[in-house]
Amino acid sequence: MKLVRSFLFKQLARIVVTSASTLLSACMVGPDYERPAAPQSQHYDAQAEHQLVETGRPVGAQHIDLGKKVDGDWWSAFGSAKLDQVMRKAIDGNLDLQAADATIARANEAVAAAGGGLLPQVDLGVQGGRQRTGSGARLSTSNFYAAGPQVSFHFDLFGGTKRLVEERTALADLQRHRFDAAYLTVTGDVASQAFLLASARAQIDAVQDLLADDRKNLELVRAAHAYGSATQIDVALAATQLAQDETLLPPLAQQRDTARHALSVLAGKGPADWVAPDFDLSDFALPANLPVSLPSEAARNRPDILEAEARLHAASAAIAVATADLYPHLQLSASLDQIGPGIGTLWSVAGALTGPIFHGGALKANRRASIDSYKASLAGYQQTVIAALGQVADVLQAINHDTEEFAAQERALNAAEVSLRLNRAGYRAGEIDVLQVLDAERTYQRALIGKIRAKTARYLDTAQLSVALGGNSSGAFERRLASRNEQ
Template sequence: MKFIRASGIVARPLPLRFLQMLPGLLGILGGCAVGPDFSKPATSAQAGYRPAPVTLPPAGPTDPQQHLNLGGELVGQWWTLFKSHELDDTLTLAVANSPTLDTARSTLAQAQQAILVARSGYFPQADLAAGAQRERVSVSAFDSGEYATGAIFAVGPTVSYGPDLFGRVRRQVEENTALTDVQRYALAAAWLTLTGNAVNEAITSASAREQTRAVQDIIAVDRRNAELVEFERSAGKAARTDVLTAQSQLAADVALLPPLQQQLSAAHDALAILVGKTPAEWAAPRFDFDMIVLPVDVPVTLPSALVRTRPDVLAAESQLHAASAAIGVASADLYPGITLSASWTQQAPRMGPLFDSANGLWSVAAGLTAPLFHGGALKAQRQGAVDAFDAQLGVYRQTVLAAFGQVADSLKALQHDAEALAAQRAALDSAQASLALSQESYRVGAASLLDVLLSQRLYAQARLGYAKAKGQRYLDTAQLFEATGGGWQASMANDAGPAR
């Protein structure tokens, strides 16, 4: 075999046997990953929403009674349970045009690229180096003043590889994968918040419109009452204080109208923003309770499955996983690291013979770096990662507790809503019967017009209370669907990926 000696470096072709052994050698160098292996936190077997099962009572003779379907599966587009085409169309626009979802999707894509960056550590890094230099060297061992000037051209690839001896790269990939899951569940949470807000604003709009009609009826009765009292005063049958009382009542009831109108206007503007439009570009549909059906069969996620359906809980779990992997990264820094490198260089004093085989030089090198003394920084770094994991574990536990509490509150709210609605319905029926009796008494001359107007006012006030209770029942039903996860896994299969 021919040897070429240049500048004290021996260059010869790489032995074929060494190339055949290289993959196996790299596999041996890749040892096990240090640090803890993550396991999902266990849910307590006693975890539940309420000490006893919640049952929903009847909501009166005219309103449907809801039934809880514990363990029932919530459909992906959960708002379709309200059976409103206008609501479906609004939610379709919101999901398609939301800037919030676009931001979350881009953030998720960025996190996915971070995984690819981390995975690059599994592979050798190859580069191409080229250079040219001109130098002046002495041609005599003595200071005779004899020098030679020449140029050197060099080009060739270099390859370096750091075997993942203690799993640092694997833990980095694991950490970035977990952080990507955090962003995936953040996207799901943004979708759930968006759809929940849109449904809530639609229901708020319907409730405000129903309450506005009731207040307008009250104001109409107050005006008739004020006119009648003024007429009786002019006839000498009523005192000045009666007139002032009637006018004061009218002013107080008129003051109820602007807040409801503002609530309705704000709900319309909020819906426009949720669908990605300005209020001038898009007008919200006219939502009324006669076009929104209250779901009667209410699916409720089992307590044992809640931690797998709530995106905020899943995001906290993924953040905990990332903190666990960070312990492995910090642990690997306590151990030695090996770097392998190889290069092949074509070097010649002129460009012409640069690529001749006789001008090829190669080198193979291996380096070992082992931490000896860093002033305690590496151990402190690992302990800091352990402390960060413990802190994130507390965040996860608090997130789970908050999720259970939110579902428990929603279940109890539905129970109280049914009771309140039944009471308001009874009050409305009584006020309606009283009004009918007053009108009949007035017709036969047994009651005055003021008595009729008072009955009308009590009836309108009962209508207002009934509208509030009805709207709250719709809102709490939607909030229960949102609290149990909103079925985002089915609706966001393409965006957020399958649920783990």
């Protein structure tokens, strides 16, 4: 009996599978997704690019290599082992990246779940109970049971299920690109906060030096007042200058502490649990040559653009899913039950064809809505590309102007330093009053802080250029996965 049941079940399964393979080659409704063309432009900002590639630029000015891609870890161009150490800690511990990692796993499971609809479904049905049979005086009560496998298969005649798998796959790709975007954001933020921390420390050191000079000035003025060569007003002015310069320290200390706390958070730690190392501007080397990929390449490397493209792909597949709902659905099912006690084996094979006739316009409305969603996704993709090109153009101009500003700040600092030295000498010789010295000190202080900020801007904008170009972040999730598997 077992051999008979096994034979029958195999025959039923063979019928289902054979029918499935026969009809799987049926037509699949469209549209078929076509990847948008890359931007045709060869430039971001022709004027900025021309200035950044021309010869005869000032000493220390940066140049761009147009058409060259960012290679490897983009932050390695700054030559800081300390930055690389903090960057690795942030990449490994950042909680946003961990959340994105789990979201990708969930999206992959959604693809697997959708793909299961392309295969036969096998279940086991078991039921039991008590029944009364017969009539009149020949009534009898007995137990009964039925147990056996059930096989069903939904023929994807018009490719609706395949398109659903395609849609889910595109959404999984979207999540991977979203991880890459988060990776790019985290690495960009780590570099920026490291530069801001170093800048704050440099400005604090400059203000401390300024305060030391203010205190010396105050002592000189007080001594002069004691000998009758300075007035009480001169003393008050020197004391006021010291007090005013002391107000510069708290905001800079706050900037330093905020940057340090931000680095802890980026590394997935509380500020009390892990403290970032103290960065100095001398820890970084400003890259002289900057790789700048062409717009067509940037569109294939920036994760936000790839994310928008994956969303567009999913919207295209959704149109086909909605279109397939307008056509008939065919399902084949088979079962093999052992009925007992003592009744025998019951098998069945059935096919069901259903087709939409009237749904109040819902199915066509769903298809129109999916088309509108595709149009919105296409516009969103195009806007993302245009915004990306604009961002790169802005940063190129910023780098160009940073060079000009840094050179101007350096000239201003040199001039202010000479002026301060001459004014102090003149004051000691009794040739000028204290007001001129204080004014020279204020000018020098502004120039010194200005130079530090201009130098910081060069680092920040250089990092921002790598981020705007995609920072070689495309495929960051795959690299993370490969590294994890190697461990």
